[in-house]
Amino acid sequence: MSTSISSENPQQSLKDRKRQLYREAILDAAERVFGDDGYEATKVQRIAADAGVSLTTLYSVFESKWEIYRAVHRRRLAEVMGLVQGVIRNDMPVLEQLVAGSRAQLQFFMERRDFTRMQLKEVTAWSAVELLRSPEQVEALGAGLALFADLFRRGIREGVFVDDDPELMARMTIATQQVRLALWMNRGAKEPTDRVADAAIRHLLRSYCKPEHLAFALEVARVSEA
Numbered sequence: 001m002s003t004s005i006s007s008e009n010p011q012q013s014l015k016d017r018k019r020q021l022y023r024e025a026i027l028d029a030a031e032r033v034f035g036d037d038g039y040e041a042t043k044v045q046r047i048a049a050d051a052g053v054s055l056t057t058l059y060s061v062f063e064s065k066w067e068i069y070r071a072v073h074r075r076r077l078a079e080v081m082g083l084v085q086g087v088i089r090n091d092m093p094v095l096e097q098l099v100a101g102s103r104a105q106l107q108f109f110m111e112r113r114d115f116t117r118m119q120l121k122e123v124t125a126w127s128a129v130e131l132l133r134s135p136e137q138v139e140a141l142g143a144g145l146a147l148f149a150d151l152f153r154r155g156i157r158e159g160v161f162v163d164d165d166p167e168l169m170a171r172m173t174i175a176t177q178q179v180r181l182a183l184w185m186n187r188g189a190k191e192p193t194d195r196v197a198d199a200a201i202r203h204l205l206r207s208y209c210k211p212e213h214l215a216f217a218l219e220v221a222r223v224s225e226a
Contacts, residue, residue, distance in 0.1 A: 019060075022061050023071075025051040026051045027075060029050035030069070031118055033047050034121065035114050035116075038121045044064075044065050070134050072118070081143060084101045084147070087100040087104045088147075095217055097151055106193075106197045110197075113185070117185060119178075120181070126174050129141050145170045145174065147170075152169040159213075160213050160217070164208070169208055180196065180199070184196050201223055202221075202223045202225070205223075
């Protein structure tokens with residue numbers, strides 16, 4: 001009779017789990033600190049203190065502030081892209097895809113307030129890829145703009161949207177989201193998130209739907225004309 005022996009090293013497994021816990025705590029703290037102080041003014045010592053770990057422990061997980069900054073973006077931007085892709089199906093009409101993707105993206109940023117404050121602290125136009133700081137931001141924004149531009153391009157072909165430059169429409173959509181989120185945050189984030197999303201989608205459809213399709217588009221989006 002042969003005996004099956006697990007090759008897993010219990011001590012190494014425990015070490016990996018502890019490292020992952022430290023990593024998550026550091027990233028959560030970094031979001032808060034970057035949101036408060038901005039990247040340039042942020043001190044790694046404060047991130048460590050907010051995370052409840054020693055500076056030695058922090059540097060055992062991340063080599064530098066820049067690596068922490070990139071990891072924060074890698075984690076959250078992968079989440080939002082996965083969320084948007086999860087609510088958009090190829091068999092959905094283009095109008096439904098645009099509404100679902102926009103709503104999911106807005107809800108994500110309103111729920112991840114520390115991350116959103118961190119983005120707004122940059123004072124950079126989200127629609128301008130060339131102004132972004134990290135490769136993760138560039139990749140995510142590029143993918144998001146390409147997705148929106150493709151939806152607008154298809155909607156124009158189908159006669160739903162006005163005939164304009166799809167890439168410009170995509171950039172304007174992202175820029176408008178940034179302005180709306182900034183205003184919401186500046187006002188204390190008190191307005192219900194579903195109401196903010198409804199207002200953003202109403203504005204989006206009014207901006208780009210042909211007049212004869214607007215009433216139907218608002219009905220599809222389940223938002224009123226008010």
